[in-house]
Amino acid sequence: MRKTYPCIAFVAPCVFALAACTGSGPQSGGNSSPGESGSTGKGSATAIAIGVGVAQTSNVALLGQEQVTGAKLAEKYFNEKGGINGTPIKLVFQDTGGDEAGAINAFQSLIGKDKVVGIVGPTLSQQAFSANPIADRAKVPVLGPSNTAKGIPQIGEFVARVSAPVSIVAPNAVKAALELDPKIKKVAVFFAQNDAFSKSETEIFQKTVKEQKLDLATVQKFQTTDTDFQTQATAALNLKPDLAIISGLAADGGNLVRQLRELGYKGTIIGGNGLNTSNVLPVCKALCDGVLIAQAYNPEYASSINQAFRKAYQAQSKKEPPQFSAQAFTGVQVFVEALKAIDGQSKVSQKPLAELRVALNQQILKGKYDTPLGEISFTPEGEIVQKDFYVAQIKMDANGTNGKFAFLK
Ligand code: 1QQ
Numbered sequence: 001m002r003k004t005y006p007c008i009a010f011v012a013p014c015v016f017a018l019a020a021c022t023g024s025g026p027q028s029g030g031n032s033s034p035g036e037s038g039s040t041g042k043g044s045a046t047a048i049a050i051g052v053g054v055a056q057t058s059n060v061a062l063l064g065q066e067q068v069t070g071a072k073l074a075e076k077y078f079n080e081k082g083g084i085n086g087t088p089i090k091l092v093f094q095d096t097g098g099d100e101a102g103a104i105n106a107f108q109s110l111i112g113k114d115k116v117v118g119i120v121g122p123t124l125s126q127q128a129f130s131a132n133p134i135a136d137r138a139k140v141p142v143l144g145p146s147n148t149a150k151g152i153p154q155i156g157e158f159v160a161r162v163s164a165p166v167s168i169v170a171p172n173a174v175k176a177a178l179e180l181d182p183k184i185k186k187v188a189v190f191f192a193q194n195d196a197f198s199k200s201e202t203e204i205f206q207k208t209v210k211e212q213k214l215d216l217a218t219v220q221k222f223q224t225t226d227t228d229f230q231t232q233a234t235a236a237l238n239l240k241p242d243l244a245i246i247s248g249l250a251a252d253g254g255n256l257v258r259q260l261r262e263l264g265y266k267g268t269i270i271g272g273n274g275l276n277t278s279n280v281l282p283v284c285k286a287l288c289d290g291v292l293i294a295q296a297y298n299p300e301y302a303s304s305i306n307q308a309f310r311k312a313y314q315a316q317s318k319k320e321p322p323q324f325s326a327q328a329f330t331g332v333q334v335f336v337e338a339l340k341a342i343d344g345q346s347k348v349s350q351k352p353l354a355e356l357r358v359a360l361n362q363q364i365l366k367g368k369y370d371t372p373l374g375e376i377s378f379t380p381e382g383e384i385v386q387k388d389f390y391v392a393q394i395k396m397d398a399n400g401t402n403g404k405f406a407f408l409k
Helices: 008-016 061-080 100-113 125-137 166-180 196-211 230-237 250-262 278-288 304-317 323-345 353-366
Strands: 048-052 089-093 142-144 159-161 186-192 215-222 243-247 268-271 292-295 368-371 374-378 384-386 390-396 403-407
Touching: 048 061, 048 100, 048 323, 061 089, 061 250, 061 278, 061 304, 061 323, 089 323, 100 125, 125 142, 125 159, 125 196, 142 323, 166 196, 166 243, 166 268, 166 292, 166 390, 186 196, 186 230, 196 215, 196 243, 215 230, 230 250, 243 250, 250 268, 250 278, 278 390, 278 403, 292 403, 304 323, 304 368, 323 353, 323 368
Parallel strands: 048 089, 142 159, 186 215, 186 243, 243 268, 268 292
Antiparallel strands: 292 390, 368 374, 374 384, 390 403
16 A cells, blocks of 8 residues: 655755745655656656756866766766666756755755655765755665765765765875885875865875874865965975875865965875866966876776766767766766666656655665776665776876876876
């Protein structure tokens, strides 16, 4: 016997933002079926709506833009392959902006108005710690496409991620730096203290520095909104470090790289995951050259799905696909494949939405996926299980306008 719980998806959001529950009033997320979604546009009455809540505006869009591209490529790719056993998917985008309030609003819209089966997002861990509990309480599966801080899968039963955690990814950059320059001894660490990911990543960097028996000479703090790093850079450079490690986001991180070099720093620089985009290149230009960044994706990974993804990305963007695009593609892929598995048992388009969301979450955690990131699966808690990691080095051309991420062998 089918039970319906009107407004079940709204109970939690209403606690956080009463405004979302006023006006025309929320439609129930509990008793419609996914094919009835009102927001998927003309001719898409039967499309299955998957939400994408990432940063399309604000500074964080430097990272989020790449996610939009990756997700859209996945939508096209999987629809061309027949969608969910003949039923197309439709991505519904809600811009989170760069902060927590934006992520909460986007998630509430996706859950209540757009009636998505699940959400790929948000961009930042800082946003995930605020927005994901809302989805979790509404029993809507969330796949983090780029949330790498410690504690993300533990937010709740409905939260998983396709982005490997800082604990696994970040140490690779330190090891690569030591291979390139075994004489490195003294290390200066910088991190954005107002960002959950940066705080989590710097902990791992600092731990790795100590494990490698390096001298952690100084830890300098900044804000992701800062543009002037003279104080921190000067304080660190007075100690004559051989290695500088930066955990921040793209704009601040790129500016810090630039200012360290302008002040005469010649040593190695490691950038964390927040600098992992070619959108930092216009910020530090020629001075980006040589920055090492650990990677959870390699465009040259040999598999047919990665080849297809890489080709589609290159055709559109005339460059190699970046990690954030590959991870967003993977997030959509996991939803598609889990939906297909459920549909094989009983038609997804006929399941009540609330039931489907719960079944989808269970199926996501059970599956194995052959993705552009390689073969992945999840722990019961929703942590990604992934095999291969890499390190890339930024190589700028002589005039400092174009550059690329060259993968170290
Ligand atoms: C996080 C991150 C960001 C830098 C990804 C865009 O890793 O917030 O967890």
